[in-house]
Amino acid sequence: MITPNLYYAELKDSYLFYHIAQKTKAYLAAHPGAYLYRLGIGDVTRPLCPAVIQALHEAVDDQADSQRFHGYMPECGAPFLRTAIAEHYRARGTDIQDDEVFVSSGASDELGDILDLFDRSSTAMVIEPAYPAYVDANVIAGRKIIHLESGRESGFLPEPPEDDHADLLYICSPNNPTGAAFNKKQLQKWVDYANTNQSVILFDAAYEAFIEDPEIPHSIYELNGAKNCAIEICSLSKTAGFTGTRLGYTVIPQKLIRQGMSFHDMWVRNRTTKTNGVSYIIQKGGAAVFTPEGQRQIRENIQYYKENARILMDTLDRTGTWYCGGKNAPYIWLKCPDGMDSWTFFDNLLNAIQVVGTPGEGFGACGEGYFRFSTFGSREDTQEAARRLERFLE
């Protein structure tokens, strides 16, 4: 008699996006032909850049040719891509070796898989509001979870707690959903805390390409001692529009050792046991992102989204609405007006001005009373949504 993993029964149902879909569907049924301005979903809308498209076509052609055909790829990533990513770090002044880079199918996949490196007795600390999968993946593993709530008083950038310790620390900066980003001084405190406690930081850097402020680190390895305590998980999803194309990368430094075991070497063993590598075609497309031409082209798309952010921030500034994010991140996190709860604000925006956002409550209890806008929509929709929002908030 097999026993299922009973921890699945402890997962809370994930109603957030389901509820949003139900509510918008009901609205459209009651208002046939209505147009909705969707600032809710965290998915990109701009197509892949020409350099990536060209590389993908060339890689497909390789797979059609018996001389150029690629079978199994190295499990930890194609050398051409590991080198390109490591050189991208080194060009920014962060000394990462090629073999410290692991190619993945994306950050979400990796955030689930990487937990296999740690004993189930280890505790996980999640700074909330947070991407719900951080918590859920640890519930499935039966780990004790410490919810570290954050709020407006710290700008949603809390300091390490003095009286609470955890083995695994989730840090997402720039943050989803709040758009807040730790500066070097703030993040150094977390690195020091992790080294003091012999914890491991899982640093989600999925939004680093949106950073403008030179005081905000793009990589945790810009901080002293981070190679002794941090795994960095990154993605091309938002950087280069790969949400549906799927590619990411993870850095595990050789220096990251606990109880005499190297997490780097363990991950090599994990990948060679449990995967056969990432698609050759997609890795070729990903490598094009790191060429000078690819970098120039992805910046154009990022600037497009940043202009969307500027339009929304201007509106919030003019209406005196408190918010964070938007400057170094593709998300804007605002305080709902008049002490409104986040689902009421959702309903009001939908019914009054046909704008769809994401209620903060979906990212943890301390997100109640806040609301997330994504800047990944079209310019036209963002502009019209901003106009309607300005009239609504006044």
Next chain:
Amino acid sequence: MITPNLYYAELKDSYLFYHIAQKTKAYLAAHPGAYLYRLGIGDVTRPLCPAVIQALHEAVDDQADSQRFHGYMPECGAPFLRTAIAEHYRARGTDIQDDEVFVSSGASDELGDILDLFDRSSTAMVIEPAYPAYVDANVIAGRKIIHLESGRESGFLPEPPEDDHADLLYICSPNNPTGAAFNKKQLQKWVDYANTNQSVILFDAAYEAFIEDPEIPHSIYELNGAKNCAIEICSLSKTAGFTGTRLGYTVIPQKLIRQGMSFHDMWVRNRTTKTNGVSYIIQKGGAAVFTPEGQRQIRENIQYYKENARILMDTLDRTGTWYCGGKNAPYIWLKCPDGMDSWTFFDNLLNAIQVVGTPGEGFGACGEGYFRFSTFGSREDTQEAARRLERFLE
């Protein structure tokens, strides 16, 4: 202080392919310009078929166009592909619903991930000789492993043991490395055993496209009661040459329930928590495999490999060498001559006739004295290797 997953320290080093690489490298260093006939690696060599190439190019073009661009895919698989795969089952007379099919990045990835559904106290039974990752993935999870040895007396197709029980049963048919395949009557005994013991079978069907014999089931769901006890894991790697392109699929029937928990629903939750789906581009390429044109084209490649198998089997028949496989599988598993151990036979083939195969010992202790040939090489190499082998074995 975080504790690593200490089970990694219990993994045996995987020397098989490393040793093969070292030995061939040493041979080539000592014999500059020598040509090796490689029948060792289980990787395909024929390019992707034209229907798949065309679909991949079209999908890349979609990603270049803002109107046709695809962002995040449904986590359990694109509906167009889930339907195409389920229809493929139904056309063979196996009633699988679309939503019982989950798209994966490949069978090896899925075989690792799927273990998350089961409690770590569950025991795993592996029929050996076996693909080494079955054992290693369970070592990492800290599971007790029952090694069920098989041998020539059963044609490497053992019956369920009367006195031993396990919660998870690994069955790979047609088998890697032996090429042996259970017929319906034999496999029904395993299904009955699983239902009697309330176990779950992980059925690795990666080589089903090579089956010729109508008595060999392509899917475990051709057996009575299998939907109550089996998960089927399949792949396009060998079926359609996707080893480096990466795509697979998994069937979890709605009926597969233990202790009131539905493994189907748990897997939906796993995928939505821990992945963001498989690349749109690759899924479009995979869907082309299931069109009439794609099916015709992949059969041509499979026939090419089957002709390689026939050439090698003819040689073994003529030399009176015992073997199994080859007929319903891309692998041939032979008894080393004169009671030779498998590494000695490896060395002899390399040094005497420059043919590289895989020593059976690498697939478990009971593989000692046997040897695996792959049929995935070129025709020319296979023919020359067969000629040399015939002279050598005589």
